[in-house]
Amino acid sequence: MITLFKYDEDYNYVDGAGISIEEGEEIPEGYTDVRPPDGMYKRKFDPIKKVWYESATQEYIDSLQPLPSKPSDIELLGQTISTMKINTLKYNQKLITLEKEVSMLKSGGSS
Structure with a gap:
């Protein structure tokens, strides 16, 4: 079994929407077998480079910090x-x- 991770039409990670497929099955559109790294605020997938990157602005990250x-x-x-x-x-x-x-x-x- 291979775990797949979902991204939306804008390549943003969709939390909790992962699926599993059998080894050798084709990876469906909107999924990747590249695990998103922990510690990111807004994960975004680059399908060409096959990497996840941080897409949250510093302003957004700062807004999440407790006062x-x-x-x-x-x-x-x-x-x-x-x-x-x-x-x-x-x-x-x-x-x-x-x-x-x-x-x-x-x-x-x-x-």
């Missing part, structure tokens, strides 16, 4: 807390610097 998920409320809260911690550290550093400057001014010293 990035939005961060959850917990993730947003974590980001907010992280930002607040960073801002607090910066504020504390500025306070330390100001305290040193005030202390130096009070003591009459300069750097």
